[in-house]
Amino acid sequence: MEGQYYGWGTGADGWRKGPWTPQEDQLLIEHVKLHGEGRWNSVSRLTGLKRSGKSSRLRWVNYLRPDLKRGKITPHEETIILELHARWGNRWSTIARSLPGRTDNEIKNYWRTHFKKSTKNVDKARARYLRLQQEHKQLQQQQQQQQQQLLLLESNIVKEETTSLTEEAIMVQEMQEIAFMCSNLPFMYQEEGLVGESTTSSEDRSSEEETCYDTWDNLWNLDDMEITLGEQALTFY
DNA sequence: AAGTGTATCAACCGCTGTGCT
DNA sequence: AAGCACAGCGGTTGATACACT
Numbered sequence: 001m002e003g004q005y006y007g008w009g010t011g012a013d014g015w016r017k018g019p020w021t022p023q024e025d026q027l028l029i030e031h032v033k034l035h036g037e038g039r040w041n042s043v044s045r046l047t048g049l050k051r052s053g054k055s056s057r058l059r060w061v062n063y064l065r066p067d068l069k070r071g072k073i074t075p076h077e078e079t080i081i082l083e084l085h086a087r088w089g090n091r092w093s094t095i096a097r098s099l100p101g102r103t104d105n106e107i108k109n110y111w112r113t114h115f116k117k118s119t120k121n122v123d124k125a126r127a128r129y130l131r132l133q134q135e136h137k138q139l140q141q142q143q144q145q146q147q148q149q150l151l152l153l154e155s156n157i158v159k160e161e162t163t164s165l166t167e168e169a170i171m172v173q174e175m176q177e178i179a180f181m182c183s184n185l186p187f188m189y190q191e192e193g194l195v196g197e198s199t200t201s202s203e204d205r206s207s208e209e210e211t212c213y214d215t216w217d218n219l220w221n222l223d224d225m226e227i228t229l230g231e232q233a234l235t236f237y
Numbered sequence: 238a239a240g241t242g243t244a245t246c247a248a249c250c251g252c253t254g255t256g257c258t
Numbered sequence: 259a260a261g262c263a264c265a266g267c268g269g270t271t272g273a274t275a276c277a278c279t
Contacts, residue, residue, distance in 0.1 A: 019247070019273090041264065057265070058248065093267060108268075109246055 016050040020059050024049060028056055029064055062105045069101025073110050081107055082115075 010016050020028075027047045035046070037060065040053030049056065073081070077099055084095040092104035092111075099107065 017249075038265080053264075054250090054266095055248075061266090062247075090268065104267075105247080112269095113244060113246090 010050065013052075014050070015044075015052040015055065017055070020051075020063075024051065025059070025064060028060060031056075032060060032064075062103045067101055068103065073102070073106075077102065078110075078114075081111065085111065085115075 009018070016024075027049050028043065028051075031043055031047045031049075035042075040057040043049055043053060043056040044051060051059070080098060081095060084098055088094050090108075092108045096102055096104040096107050
């Protein structure tokens with residue numbers, strides 16, 4: 001795909017469009033090395049590139065950035081995407097921030113390819129996620145209350161605490177919760193090589209795989225679906 | 238081998254938010 | 259306060275690769 005010219009040519013506005021050539025990439029890379037990210041509209045003036053600032057920024061962010069992770073989305077990343085999408089919906093850039101090296105475009109494309117068609121499944125996953133989150137928070141509250149009661153008994157001092165979390169802090173806290181939940185997911189088994197690439201029938205599953213499915217089903221419990229998310233996810237790899 | 242359908246992904250478009258003058 | 263430029267976001271499109279018949 002790269003390095004070929006498919007006749008997109010120059011638009012009416014004078015900007016070149018279509019796939020980037022290696023020469024154009026090189027110019028853009030040199031520009032960012034010299035001037036840093038930002039000031040995208042000055043790229044064409046300073047480099048001679050016939051690309052709009054918008055196009056330059058997109059090319060850099062989605063393809064040329066050195067910290068980009070190449071290769072397929074891992075099962076663990078997929079789990080995080082599912083979780084975060086259940087929380088934030090189509091806020092791809094927000095989701096991307098939790099997946100270092102992945103771009104919003106990449107995640108968006110991945111989502112559309114793998115989950116868009118099964119909106120029913122995703123809706124159920126979302127409902128289940130929200131319920132789990134609720135339960136998780138209730139559990140936390142209970143633990144906090146127990147702890148407070150304990151402290152009261154010990155010191156006999158009543159102390160009121162008020163915590164004011166910023167929205168960002170709440171976001172971070174939720175991310176940590178999600179990360180914690182994700183860390184217990186069955187995909188870990190798969191990453192460790194305990195699960196086969198594509199398993200569709202329960203007869204084929206090893207005991208480790210059963211554990212994997214059990215864990216997954218416990219989380220999502222999508223048995224009533226036409227295709228469960230667990231199976232779907234595993235089928236892709 | 239050829240035709241057709243589907244998946245993938247780069248790149249575009251339109252819109253919105255933000256900062257500066 | 260208004261207007262403008264720019265950056266960023268989400269949705270969509272189009273070309274290629276791959277799978278299937």
